[in-house]
Amino acid sequence: MQITTVSDTVPLRQRPDASSPAVEFPKNYPFSVRTTDSLVNVTAVDQVWSQVTVDRGGGKGPTGYIRTSFITTIPLPSADVSYEDFLRYCVSACLLYEVDVAYLMAVARVETGGSWNNAQSIIPASVMAAQATGPSGPFQFQTSTWKATIAQIDPKFAYKMQDITDPKAQALCAAHIANQGIEQHLHKFNGLPSPAQLYLYHFLGANDAQAVLSDPGRAVDLVLSPTVIQSNPSLLGQPGAAHTGNQLLDIVAMRLRAGYQANAGLFANPPAWWPLPQASTEATPWLNTALQEEQAGVTEAAGSSSNPRISQFLESVGFPPGRSDDTAWCAAFVSWCLKNCGDGTAAAAAKSVKNSSYAKSWLDLPMQLPEPRIGAIAVKKSHSRDVTGHAGFVAAINNDGSIVLLAGNQGGLNNNGLDKVCEITFDREEFLGFRWVG
Structure with a gap:
């Protein structure tokens, strides 16, 4: 995945004309696009000018015109992240959204744990890197899911499309999806989900998750597209020989169990910053x-x-x-x-x-x-x-x-x-x- 930005600071014009005044954002403040900004909804209006929206968080922001010659694409940077730092991000997100941190960490293990470096206790940059196609980061966000999620969370975080490589942003958005998934499941099925059921809200999105869970005895290819199934054969099977919803839940539960076990050591001796209280050894x-x-x-x-x-x-x-x-x-x-x-x-x-x-x-x-x-x-x-x-x-x-x-x-x-x-x-x-x- 690459970010669309500008090669140099340039005013965001109200009209496709060099003499046009700059867009005011906020009001009374002429806005210029910087090289650290990302552009969304880029549309060429002629051979010289393009209409763009500058992502100021959630894929939203001021819209105006810049010269097309200034528009460029660059790869998103990524870096290793230590287990301790990643755990810190997950704990912070889970406290905000009242989600079980062990569950959230297990989801990350299920998604990308095979590429984690247990010897050095790091999630390597290759996991964090944004992909040209397909999902990115420890929670494996698709670009479309990322865009929808950052538009839903509290605007104070102002996460942008390029933040898909930020482990802190990924943890917060994954916790948001888990929190929403619990509420959506309660509303639809009048009961709490199991962690395996909740994982389907992360993996498939709410609509497809509920379609599978509404009749878990049937094959998932009756409700999921062939593209979705073909891209996840180990979980979903193959078109024409797809797993049932119950088989899918069994596989997910097994993988979550492995994730809980792999992460158990991270919780055994929490670091000094650990904000979650440890259970008392006193009488109960x-x-x-x-x-x-x-x-x-x-x-x-x-x-x-x-x-x-x-x-x-x-x-x-x-x-x-x-x-x-x-x-x-x-x-x-x-x-x-x-x-x-x-x-x-x-x-x-x-x-x-x-x-x-x-x-x-x-x-x-x-x-x-x-x-x-x-x-x-x-x-x-x-x-x-x-x-x-x-x-x-x-x-x-x-x-x-x-x-x-x-x-x-x-x-x-x-x-x-x-x-x-x-x-x-x-x-x-x-x-x-x-x-x-x-």
């Missing part, structure tokens, strides 16, 4: 409270009756007394444990969460953890169509990275359809995020 009384409820065998009542204990859980998030245990109650169980464990900090954290009956709301707790810790609140997609998400506590972390989730409103599959407080093991790549009480 809320987990002890949850374990007591598990040992007590709290289970939904059969038939039309309800377990009064579960009704108490639901009351802790604002439901009226006696609420039926048919109501999704995993988030209510988290809230009740925090409020009744005897720890003031935990109780205050529970009270701070708005709409605490929803699993997703627990991601609003400010103490984000990049990796699971015993006692952390964990949030994932639900496996039930009538529940928006699932939340519980990390009870254990297995050697293979899988997570034992102690939660309410689960386990019904092996209990005659009656959910209970119990422990179930899930793969690491099923979780959207982890939060600490504090």
Whole structure:
């Protein structure tokens, strides 16, 4: 990819005429195009003049006329970026957009990790370089996707087309897409996405991702163009022999798992600038409270009756007394444990969460953890169509990275359809995020 710019500073004219006054941008300030500017929407109007728009951020800016002879193209520069610097950019972006930093780093590994230099802990300039055709950078942005994304994010960042080689800009735009993807998925499917589903919003864009996810049992070549499939055969298969959406999700989940594992060392010993709080090694009384409820065998009542204990859980998030245990109650169980464990900090954290009956709301707790810790609140997609998400506590972390989730409103599959407080093991790549009480 090359940037279109000017060979020398030149006034941006209001008309294709050397005597025309310069465009004012901002008002009362005659504007000149500099060699550091990039031009978009270049259109020749005659043999001498071209109409151009100067990219001042998001592909937008002042429009006017310059002599065509001043227009030139130059390759975009690129440089190595250290793992630590790239992690810093991703953390900053994830704090802004409330996205799991481990997920974002795993996406970058999936996209370009095979070209990273683990021996020197750098992402080489060859990854950062803008490509003449095809995607660019650690998150592999297509030019069209980049242009659309920088037009959507906060104008204060003023990212331009040439910033596609900037790792900080790439991280911020990838976090924006993840944040938007969660909201778009919630709106379309009334539930949180798994990380593998969320990745499809980055990989395919929202429309194609939702087309695949609407009927994951069918072959993806029924909804994706042959060009898209041919350019990504390892994920999508081949036209006429394409993978199904479920097969695609399995492949993505496997690659994300490898990405989480490859990045785990980056989170083990965070640098001095690390803004995310590390999990405390102190006691976790809320987990002890949850374990007591598990040992007590709290289970939904059969038939039309309800377990009064579960009704108490639901009351802790604002439901009226006696609420039926048919109501999704995993988030209510988290809230009740925090409020009744005897720890003031935990109780205050529970009270701070708005709409605490929803699993997703627990991601609003400010103490984000990049990796699971015993006692952390964990949030994932639900496996039930009538529940928006699932939340519980990390009870254990297995050697293979899988997570034992102690939660309410689960386990019904092996209990005659009656959910209970119990422990179930899930793969690491099923979780959207982890939060600490504090």
